[in-house]
Amino acid sequence: xxxxxxxxxxxxxxxxxxxxxxxxxxxxxxxxxxxxxxxxxxxxxxxxxxxxxxxxxxxxxxxxxxxxxxxxxxxxxxxxxxxxxxxxxxxxxxxxxxxxxxxxxxxxxxxxxxxxxxxxxxxxxx
Numbered sequence: 001x002x003x004x005x006x007x008x009x010x011x012x013x014x015x016x017x018x019x020x021x022x023x024x025x026x027x028x029x030x031x032x033x034x035x036x037x038x039x040x041x042x043x044x045x046x047x048x049x050x051x052x053x054x055x056x057x058x059x060x061x062x063x064x065x066x067x068x069x070x071x072x073x074x075x076x077x078x079x080x081x082x083x084x085x086x087x088x089x090x091x092x093x094x095x096x097x098x099x100x101x102x103x104x105x106x107x108x109x110x111x112x113x114x115x116x117x118x119x120x121x122x123x124x125x126x
Contacts (some may be wrong), residue, residue: 003081003126004037004044009057011122016055019118023053026111031104034062034069037077044074050111068100078126083116 001007016022030051037044047062048055072080076095079085088109090096098105 001122001124003078003124004039004046006059008122008124009046009059012119013055013057015118015122016115019114022055022111022114022118025114026050026053026055028053029108029111031068031108032062032064032066033105034066035077036069036071037074038071039074050108066100067104068098068102070105071097071099081119081124081126083120087112 001011031049033048035046035048037046045061046057046059047066048057049062049064072090072095076085076090080087080090080096085095087096087105091098
């Protein structure tokens with residue numbers, strides 16, 4: 001499946017919600033995050049919502065107000081997806097920009113840290 005496609009978003013959502021480690025780490029936390037990835041074809045936007053121990057993703061603009069917007073280029077998004085780069089390292093090196101509630105994102109580190117293991121079996125075309 002193509003990275004950042006609707007099919008990819010559905011597979012990520014199913015994998016995260018099927019992972020006891022992810023849902024356990026997510027616990028009762030809530031967050032709504034807008035992702036913006038700059039690609040050679042222009043911006044690709046999708047949203048990520050964490051609520052009730054479950055993740056949901058969708059294409060385009062978030063239908064609800066978000067806690068934070070994360071912007072990165074395509075290569076950074078790929079490296080994060082492949083677990084070749086951590087979100088913290090990307091942020092500290094300026095490859096990932098955050099607007100909004102940075103503290104909310106920091107509180108999600110436990111759940112976000114479980115994402116690579118939950119997504120490792122996805123067959124993604126980058």
